[in-house]
Amino acid sequence: MKIDWSSLALxxxxxxxxxxxxxxxxxxxxxxxxxxxxxxxAGRSAGLARVAGYACLGVAGLIALYGIYLIVPIFH
Structure with a gap:
């Protein structure tokens, strides 16, 4: 058995x-x-921070779902 170390490292x-x-x-x-x-x-507007926060959480969730899609063969 031969291990391809460069592929494993990648x-x-x-x-x-x-x-x-x-x-x-x-x-x-x-x-x-x-x-x-x-x-x-503190009484100030925080609309941009809230939108950015939800956008980051959404992107992280979409990346996780894409990873699940790649792992589970029934989805292909």
Whole structure:
């Protein structure tokens, strides 16, 4: 049995980059929504922060659903 180490390394790097990206986008969304709530509590408008927060959460969810689509063979 022969292991293709370059392919294994490529998959490992791709997995780490994808995981960090999804978690980062989700964290940005949570931070934006927290900022919007704090800003609203201070009496200022927070529409842009709220929209950005929900957009980041939506993008993270869509990326996760696309990953599930790629993994589950019945969807192809």
């Amino acid at each position: 998959v490992a790097v791709t997995t780490v980059v994808a995981a960090v990206s999804i978690v980062g986008i989700f964290a940005l969304g949570v931070a934006a929504l927290t900022h919007a709530q704090t800003t609203t509590g």
